Amino acid sequence: MAGFDPKLAALVVWPALLWLAWWLAERAHPRGVPRVSVYVAVGLVGSAIGLTPGSVAEGGGAALLAQFALSLVLFELGCRIHLGWFRHNPWVLLTGVAQSVAIFAAVAWALGAVGVAAEWRPLVAAVAVAASPASLLRVANDLRAAGQVTERVLHLAAIQAVMAVLFVKGVSGYWHLSAQGDWMQAALSSVYAVGLSVALGVALAVMVTALVRGPFGTSTAPTVGYALALVWLTVVSDALRLSPLLAALSFGVLLRERRVFVANAQRDFGTLGLLLGVFLFVYVGSRMSWGALTQGAVWAAAAVVLAARVLIPVVFNAALAVPSGTTVRKGVLTGVALLPMSAMTLLLLERSIALGLPPATEALWHLTAALLWLELLGPWVSQWALVAAREAVLAPSGPDRGGASASPPQ
Structure with a gap:
């Protein structure tokens, strides 16, 4: 409408869009549709009609809120990570690290085969390593899933999240060093960012x-306390040009180890x-670039990323299933469930753009189609894998009822 302030339009329409996403998801979930997929689909509609919030690079408040939302997820994931399990069963840690390195190497090589420029390949490969902790946790919690496959999926997702951050920071440091010869900026972009984020x-x-x-007398008190601590952690990490996501995960992991998380x-x-x-x-859905989806190079990159994220986790988890203490069938299902990739990948790239890494813009463009398919379809695949593993307390089409706590890793 002529003369209508676009900022006012966003303030009016975005809450309505969020309400619509919630309403549609609650109607679709009893029919077996993952809530996450509905939320992303509504975001895509918002993007199509021009309701795109400001990104991290633009200093948008919505982007900082998205980082905080993902920090909550990574904190909760960290509180479920049992470091002692890695000491007693190092095969799980080995699987996570090995499949992360393999995804990075395979995507970087295959992107060259489909004609992606060498300047963009390392960063695309780095963020392609990240699973979607937010999608996996939401699907697992919606199903009240608990068991060996569920715990392995969450632990491996945490490992892949850490490895993705390390790869991104490494690529960033290498770019500053090779393109600008700036040792100081390279160190600040890699060693400084990783070390201080964890610290x-x-x-x-x-x-x-x-x-x-x-x-505490109620469950509200500790919940508010942890949320406010994460608000501080996200804002301070952002101001210091660190990784709020790595800091939140480290926060949760250490609280679990110190047995403080009530x-x-x-x-x-x-x-x-x-x-x-x-x-x-x-x-996440609203940040999709519809123009990129008309380009063949974007779909070629999506095919590479999709193939790597389907085949490599399945092969590694199946091959190392017996040494790590599970069956080959459960290893395959674990690999299949790790398919989703979305929020963390998007925010890692937007964060890199905000920190002045030029290849990040092209990397995000090349990953548009991959993010679209892996976030829309990935939760369906994860849901199917957890149900096939017989670890879902609730059927995908069943009503919500009493929750079940996660079983300890095995």
């Missing part, structure tokens, strides 16, 4: 250990987490 998460965990003590905190951060989850996936 910040660890320091916050130590402080929270001393200050947040139970018992049992009566709300799952998914309660209503706050569910609300931010809707926003996060609608945001």
Whole structure:
């Protein structure tokens, strides 16, 4: 409409879009449709009609809120990571690291075969390593899934998240060094960012250990406390040009190790987490570039990424299943369930653009079709794998009822 302020339009329409995403997801979920896929689909519609929020590079408040929403997810994932399991069963850690390296190498090589420029290939390959912790946790929680496959999927997703951040920071440091000869900027983009991100998460965990003590009368109190701590962690990490996602994961992992995360905190951060989850996936869908989807190079890159993310996790988890203490069938299902890729990949690239890494813009363009398919279809595949593993307490088409706590890793 002529003369209508576009910022006011966004303020009016975006809450309605979020409400529509929630309403459609609640109607579709009883029919077996993953809520995550509905949220992304609504975001895609928003993108098609021009309702695209500001990105990290543009300093958009929506992008910072998306980083906070993903930080909540990674914190919760960190609180489920059992480092002692890696010490007793190093095959799981080996599987996660090996398949991450293999995905990076395979995508980087295959992108060259389909004609992607050498300047963009390393960064596309780096972010292609990341699974989608947000999608996997949401699907697992919606199904009340618990068991060996579920725990392996979540632990491997955490490993791949860390490896993706390390690869991205490594590529960033290498680019600054090779393109500009700037040793200082290369160090700040890689070693500094990784080391201080982990240190910040660890320091916050130590402080929270001393200050947040139970018992609490309600589950609301500890939930609010952890959420506010993560608000601080996200804002400070962003201001210091660190990785809020790596800091949040480190925060959660150390709290788990120090046995401070109180049992009566709300799952998914309660209503706050569910609300931010809707926003996060609608945001992801809204950041899609429809113009990129008309380019053959984008679809060629999507085919490469999809093939690597389907085949490599399945092969590695099946090959190392017996040494790691599970069956080949469960190893295959674990690899299949790791397919989703979305929010973390998008935010890693937008963060790289904001930090002044030129290849990140082209990398995001090349990954548009891959993000579209892996976020729309990935949750369906993960849901099928967890149901096939007989670890879903709720059938995908069943009504929500009492939850089940996750079983310990085996």
